[in-house]
Amino acid sequence: MRFDILTLFPAMFQGPLTESILKRAQQAGRIEIHLHDIRQWTTDRHRTADDTPYGGGAGMVMKAEPLAAAIRAVRAADERPGVTILLTPDGELLTQQIVRELATLPRLLLVCGHYEGIDERVRETLIDRELSIGDYVLTGGELAAMVVVDAVARLVPGVIDSESIVEESHSDFLLEYPHYTRPAVWEGRAVPPVLLSGHHGEIARWRRAERLRRTLVRRPDLLARAAAAGVLTKADLALLAELGW
Numbered sequence: 407m408r409f410d411i412l413t414l415f416p417a418m419f420q421g422p423l424t425e426s427i428l429k430r431a432q433q434a435g436r437i438e439i440h441l442h443d444i445r446q447w448t449t450d451r452h453r454t455a456d457d458t459p460y461g462g463g464a465g466m467v468m469k470a471e472p473l474a475a476a477i478r479a480v481r482a483a484d485e486r487p488g489v490t491i492l493l494t495p496d497g498e499l500l501t502q503q504i505v506r507e508l509a510t511l512p513r514l515l516l517v518c519g520h521y522e523g524i525d526e527r528v529r530e531t532l533i534d535r536e537l538s539i540g541d542y543v544l545t546g547g548e549l550a551a552m553v554v555v556d557a558v559a560r561l562v563p564g565v566i567d568s569e570s571i572v573e574e575s576h577s578d579f580l581l582e583y584p585h586y587t588r589p590a591v592w593e594g595r596a597v598p599p600v601l602l603s604g605h606h607g608e609i610a611r612w613r614r615a616e617r618l619r620r621t622l623v624r625r626p627d628l629l630a631r632a633a634a635a636g637v638l639t640k641a642d643l644a645l646l647a648e649l650g651w
């Protein structure tokens with residue numbers, strides 16, 4: 407899978423995309439990440455990529471010409487079809503479902519807006535999809551782009567061993583069960599005995615119950631979605647009834 411990132415600050419990506427899993431994935435050729443400095447497509451002496459908003463108001467808006475030229479040039483750099491995504495607080499909220507969908511694509515172009523955003527005419531003509539990583543405003547789309555690359559890349563085959571793809575959390579809407587490892591007692595706190603029992607059926611039941619209980623307490627909204635999606639079994643519903651749901 408190929409990621410193209412269009413940004414005014416390519417240096418911001420050193421670190422998250424050049425270390426650990428994403429670095430190894432690139433070395434192994436599972437993913438390619440290409441960074442593009444939008445300023446490369448400015449044409450004036452001052453390399454102007456943003457300007458004041460028509461109609462007045464604070465902040466700056468990213469200019470259409472350099473951004474459009476950059477998107478078109480980057481798209482043309484590889485024949486694989488890609489989806490061009492703008493990271494913006496106004497976008498569709500990113501979920502694991504969307505991440506799974508994006509991970510099936512051959513290519514993603516991520517546009518990192520800055521300041522107060524980008525000229526609307528670029529959004530209308532060249533942006534295929536707008537995504538937000540959460541309801542908060544950042545100084546730029548770069549961190550949001552890194553989150554998208556991280557979440558999507560980890561689902562690309564061969565990037566992490568399939569066993570450790572903890573797809574269950576959030577794939578059926580339920581939160582994770584609690585995890586423990588050695589020592590069996592730590593500062594006087596013992597690991598739940600069922601986990602040391604070796605009874606795999608009981609362990610599975612205990613884990614499912616914990617996922618339901620934690621989701622009920624922390625994310626009742628996810629529980630409602632799980633019910634609507636029909637992923638709760640009769641046993642789940644019985645247990646949730648006992649918990650007062």
Ligand SMILES: CN(C)c1cccc(CNc2ccc(C(N)=O)cn2)c1
Nearest residue numbers: 494495519523538539544546547550
């Ligand atoms: C309209 N506006 C302020 C704006 C428009 C486009 C880009 C930017 C750059 N900042 C971002 C980007 C993404 C996110 C997110 N939540 O994904 C938060 N902040 C801001």
